[in-house]
Amino acid sequence: xxxxxxxGGGLVQAGGSLRLSCAASGRTFSNHHMGWFRxxxxxxxxxxGVIRWLGGNTYYADSVKGRFTISRDNAKNTVYLxxxxxxxxxxxxxxxxxxxxxSGSSDSNYDYWGQGxxxxxxx
Numbered sequence: 001x002x003x004x005x006x007x008g009g010g011l012v013q014a015g016g017s018l019r020l021s022c023a024a025s026g027r028t029f030s031n032h033h034m035g036w037f038r039x040x041x042x043x044x045x046x047x048x049g050v051i052r053w054l055g056g057n058t059y060y061a062d063s064v065k066g067r068f069t070i071s072r073d074n075a076k077n078t079v080y081l082x083x084x085x086x087x088x089x090x091x092x093x094x095x096x097x098x099x100x101x102x103s104g105s106s107d108s109n110y111d112y113w114g115q116g117x118x119x120x121x122x123x
Contacts, residue, residue: 002026002098002112009094009117012086016121020081022096022114030074033103035110036081038092038119047105048094051079061105064090086121093118 008020036048049060051070072079097110
């Protein structure tokens with residue numbers, strides 16, 4: 001089991017920045033791919049990005065590419081989502097997720113999830 005807990009959400013004006021954290025506990029964190037997803041009211045959960053455990057390669061949804069950056073600190077069992085140039089359409093609950101084998105964009109293939117943190121971007 002891997003337990004995940006997101007933090008760092010809040011209210012920010014358009015154009016601003018936030019950094020979300022996802023702290024992991026339980027099984028070995030360093031060999032899990034870590035994804036970020038978000039879900040806006042009335043919409044399906046969507047892929048934001050992922051960082052692979054080996055090599056730290058990252059991949060992003062087109063909607064956030066160039067604005068969001070995922071990083072991880074295996075010594076602290078934490079993965080980060082740095083969000084810059086935020087837009088009102090980024091408003092959502094943000095979730096981190098972990099998978100031992102999968103590093104794609106399909107949320108159904110991730111094994112462990114955090115409880116989510118709310119990000120609200122005002123115009």
